[in-house]
Each structure stands twice: as structure tokens, then as C-alpha cells.
Amino acid sequence: MKIDFNISEFIQDFSTECTKAxxxxxxxxxxxxxxLVNRNQICILIxxxxxxxxxxxxxxxNIIEHFSDNxxxxxxxxxxxxxxxxFVLAKxxxxxxxxxxxxxxxKCKNNCKFHEALVSNLPNLMLKKMxxxxxxxxxxxxxxxxxKILGYFTILSSQNLNKTFLLPYxxxxxxxxxxxxxxxxxxxxxxxxxxxxxxKNGNKIxxxx
Amino acid sequence: MKIDFNISEFIQDFSTECTKAxxxxxxxxxxxxxxLVNRNQICILIxxxxxxxxxxxxxxxNIIEHFSDNxxxxxxxxxxxxxxxxFVLAKxxxxxxxxxxxxxxxKCKNNCKFHEALVSNLPNLMLKKMxxxxxxxxxxxxxxxxxKILGYFTILSSQNLNKTFLLPYxxxxxxxxxxxxxxxxxxxxxxxxxxxxxxKNGNKIxxxx
DNA sequence: GCTAAATAGTTGCATATGCAACAGAAAAAT
DNA sequence: ATTTTTCTGTTGCATATGCAACTATTTAGC
Numbered sequence: 001m002k003i004d005f006n007i008s009e010f011i012q013d014f015s016t017e018c019t020k021a022x023x024x025x026x027x028x029x030x031x032x033x034x035x036l037v038n039r040n041q042i043c044i045l046i047x048x049x050x051x052x053x054x055x056x057x058x059x060x061x062n063i064i065e066h067f068s069d070n071x072x073x074x075x076x077x078x079x080x081x082x083x084x085x086x087f088v089l090a091k092x093x094x095x096x097x098x099x100x101x102x103x104x105x106x107k108c109k110n111n112c113k114f115h116e117a118l119v120s121n122l123p124n125l126m127l128k129k130m131x132x133x134x135x136x137x138x139x140x141x142x143x144x145x146x147x148k149i150l151g152y153f154t155i156l157s158s159q160n161l162n163k164t165f166l167l168p169y170x171x172x173x174x175x176x177x178x179x180x181x182x183x184x185x186x187x188x189x190x191x192x193x194x195x196x197x198x199x200k201n202g203n204k205i206x207x208x209x
Numbered sequence: 210m211k212i213d214f215n216i217s218e219f220i221q222d223f224s225t226e227c228t229k230a231x232x233x234x235x236x237x238x239x240x241x242x243x244x245l246v247n248r249n250q251i252c253i254l255i256x257x258x259x260x261x262x263x264x265x266x267x268x269x270x271n272i273i274e275h276f277s278d279n280x281x282x283x284x285x286x287x288x289x290x291x292x293x294x295x296f297v298l299a300k301x302x303x304x305x306x307x308x309x310x311x312x313x314x315x316k317c318k319n320n321c322k323f324h325e326a327l328v329s330n331l332p333n334l335m336l337k338k339m340x341x342x343x344x345x346x347x348x349x350x351x352x353x354x355x356x357k358i359l360g361y362f363t364i365l366s367s368q369n370l371n372k373t374f375l376l377p378y379x380x381x382x383x384x385x386x387x388x389x390x391x392x393x394x395x396x397x398x399x400x401x402x403x404x405x406x407x408x409k410n411g412n413k414i415x416x417x418x
Numbered sequence: 419g420c421t422a423a424a425t426a427g428t429t430g431c432a433t434a435t436g437c438a439a440c441a442g443a444a445a446a447a448t
Numbered sequence: 449a450t451t452t453t454t455c456t457g458t459t460g461c462a463t464a465t466g467c468a469a470c471t472a473t474t475t476a477g478c
Contacts, residue, residue: 393434
């Protein structure tokens with residue numbers, strides 16, 4: 001999915017023009033937003049890294065999604081009524097654009113160029129997110145740890161047009177993304193290595209099939 | 210997520226006006242579309258039921274998604290390069306609107322009203338799909354069959370604003386949706402019933418907690 | 419540069435869950 | 449109305465995987 005909208009370049013010139021969008025800055029460890037349902041908030045991560053975190057009824061921390069440059073998030077995409085707390089936590093310095101979906105059709109006061117660009121490119125950002133979500137479902141849908149790992153690695157490899165690629169996650173986070181026990185995943189990775197399916201060197205993976 | 214765009218009413222009056230959209234009809238068992246990557250096809254299921262099917266390298270059939278009225282699908286949402294065959298199969302009579310994402314910004318020849326309405330409502334349909342995808346991920350992310358079942362039932366219950374609700378799937382398909390073994394799921398449902406967590410009568414479920 | 423924290427890597431054990439193989443009930447097809 | 453197919457429900461068994469409990473290594477903070 002190509003995205004012709006580089007928000008970080010754009011933002012410098014026009015953001016102050018628009019009455020409906022707002023840029024905010026966050027330091028590592030700060031909460032960017034909480035998912036409370038009802039506001040129709042859309043957030044675009046201009047740059048930085050952040051996680052969508054949930055604490056379940058037992059108090060266990062759970063990383064639902066990882067966000068990086070150009071990712072969109074916000075409770076409007078996540079209208080799921082579990083009675084857990086959801087919030088987005090900055091993993092490093094973050095620059096975030098806040099916008100309301102209510103202003104998707106409406107224009108802002110002086111038909112500003114920024115607003116217009118934002119609105120016309122939002123569907124592209126949504127499309128990219130949908131592809132990401134489908135990848136996640138595809139991977140989670142595999143039975144067995146081995147199948148999950150190989151399924152995900154195959155997708156990464158094809159996205160990189162290369163049998164060798166860098167994992168976008170730490171192994172701890174990868175286990176979380178695949179929703180498997182970390183130690184069980186490490187065991188399986190070892191077996192995959194021994195069986196000659198993959199080569200692994202730090203977070204650099206090479207597929208041998 | 211409220212959708213103010215009832216495509217099936219709209220379609221009667223305007224569809225022939227638009228040069229870029231096309232309505233087609235399918236009988237049960239017919240293939241509506243295949244996911245080949247490259248066309249930017251978007252499909253809207255006006256009415257009917259259809260499944261996104263994949264045959265994996267072993268030849269196993271796999272139901273990836275179920276579609277019903279107002280759902281959108283198409284390979285543009287599923288740019289995942291596994292070398293499997295994906296296609297959408299009609300489960301009953303289906304009325305489907307075909308449209309290209311390329312015409313999302315562009316207008317069609319005479320600025321027709323239908324095209325305009327379609328374009329301005331597509332983001333709403335996408336939003337609804339994203340919520341659905343997030344629900345699926347939420348459910349798949351639960352460890353253990355019991356947690357998956359209860360997680361999904363809780364969401365269904367809250368969507369219905371009622372402790373009692375009808376399952377939208379057969380138990381066979383539910384197991385598929387939760388990505389667990391059907392017999393293991395049935396066993397767990399029995400235990401949940403015995404433990405007094407749920408009541409179950411055909412596909413009518415009641416939560417007792 | 420030192421200390422603390424986070425991540426990677428390993429293993430033994432218990433059990434949840436996949437698999438196979440049924441029979442009965444319900445739904446479609448003829 | 450009868451047959452065929454699909455769906456539901458159940459059970460025994462084997463094993464994949466979660467869990468706990470470590471140590472080693474890397475990264476971050478002071």
C-alpha cells in the first residue's frame with residue numbers, strides 16, 4: 001500500500017491553519033489517549049512509537065497494537081465493550097495529530113488546505129491499517145506456534161521482497177503479537193533453526209525454504 | 210457504529226447512472242471474486258451471505274471471513290502475499306456492488322449523485338469493517354478456549370444490549386472463527402454450562418454472570 | 419563506568435487442546 | 449418421502465504448549 005501523504009512534511013506548513021486538528025507532543029511513558037468510547041477521536045502518529053495497552057480484569061498488562069509513523073488509532077476503531085481499560089502509551093518521543101471523525105465530512109472555518117488534505121488521505125491511512133489488521137488475523141489464525149511463526153515470517157519476507165529481513169519486534173513483543181507463550185516460541189524457533197527452516201542472528205531472520 | 214447509508218435502497222434509483230460502479234447478482238455456490246492482488250477492487254455486499262475462502266498449501270479449506278449485508282471486501286483490504294488461493298463464495302443469493310478504489314478521488318463522467326454518495330460513505334463502511342476486524346483480533350488474542358468463548362460472547366451480549374443473544378454462526382463456523390478445534394470447543398461449552406456460566410439452547414446463548 | 423532493568427535463552431512438568439473416530443439430529447437435496 | 453449431506457454432541461488419547469523458574473546477555477539509566 002503506497003501512501004502519498006507524508007503527514008510529517010505537511011504538518012509544518014499547515015497544521016496551525018486548521019481549527020479542527022491539533023498536534024501534541026509526548027515524552028516516553030506518557031499516556032497519549034485513553035479509549036473511553038463516545039468521542040469520535042482519530043489519532044495519527046506523525047512520528048514516534050506507541051502501544052495500545054489493556055489491563056484485563058486480573059490486572060495483567062496486554063499489548064494489543066504497536067504504532068509507528070503514519071499509523072492511525074483511536075477509540076473510534078475499537079468500539080468494543082469489554083470493561084477493561086485501554087490506553088495508548090508513548091514508547092519514545094511522539095508527535096501526534098488529533099482529529100475528530102465528526103469533521104470528516106464537515107469543513108473547518110476557512111476551507112483550509114490542511115483539513116482538505118487530511119480528509120482526502122484518511123481513507124488511505126485506513127486502508128493501510130486494514131491491511132495490517134488482516135495480516136494480524138491471518139497470523140493469529142494459524143494453528144500451532146510453528147505455523148504462526150512461519151506464516152508471519154513469510155509475510156515479512158514478501159513485504160521486504162527478500163528472504164532476509166529484520167523483525168520489527170523484540171522476541172518478547174513477537175510472542176505477544178503471535179499470542180503465544182514466549183518460552184514456547186523460543187523453543188519452536190530453536191527447532192526451526194535446527195530443522196534448517198530459518199537462520200536467525202539477533203533480530204535478523206533468513207528463510208531457507 | 211451507525212451507518213446512515215443504506216445502499217440497498219439507494220441502489221435502485223442511481224446505480225445505472227454511475228459509469229464506475231457495477232451491480233452483479235450471484236446464486237449460491239458461485240464465486241463472487243478472487244483475490245489476485247493488483248486490481249484495486251472494492252466489493253460491497255448489498256444483500257446476501259458470502260465467505261472469504263482460502264485453500265492452503267495442503268488443500269485444506271479455510272473460512273477467513275463471513276460477509277453479510279453492507280459488508281465490504283476485496284483484495285485491496287487483503288494485500289497479503291501468501292501463495293494461497295483466496296476467493297469469495299456466495300452462500301445464498303447475493304447482490305454485490307463492484308467499484309474500484311481508483312475512482313475514490315476521481316469523479317465519474319457526469320458527477321453523478323450515486324458516485325458521490327458511494328465515495329462519501331465508503332469511509333463509514335471501512336470504519337465498520339475495522340471495528341469488526343478489531344473484534345476478531347480481540348477474540349483471537351485470548352489465551353485458552355474458555356477465554357475465547359467468553360470474550361466473544363461478552364462482546365455479542367454487549368452489542369445486543371442483552372444477556373441473551375443469537376449466535377451469528379453455526380457451532381462449526383464459530384469454532385472456525387475462534388480458531389479452535391470444534392470438538393474441543395464443544396467440550397468447553399459443556400463445561401461452561403455445567404459451571405453455570407452460560408445457558409445454551411440451540412444457537413441461543415444466555416450469559417449468567 | 420556502574421548499576422538496574424529489560425530481553426533472550428533454556429528446561430522440566432502438567433494439562434489444555436488438537437486429533438480421530440464415532441453416533442444422533444437436523445437440514446438440504448432429490 | 450427418502451436419501452444424502454451437514455451439523456451437533458461425545459470420548460479417549462497423545463502431544464503441543466503454557467507455566468514456572470532459572471541464568472546469561474544486552475540495553476538503558478544514572
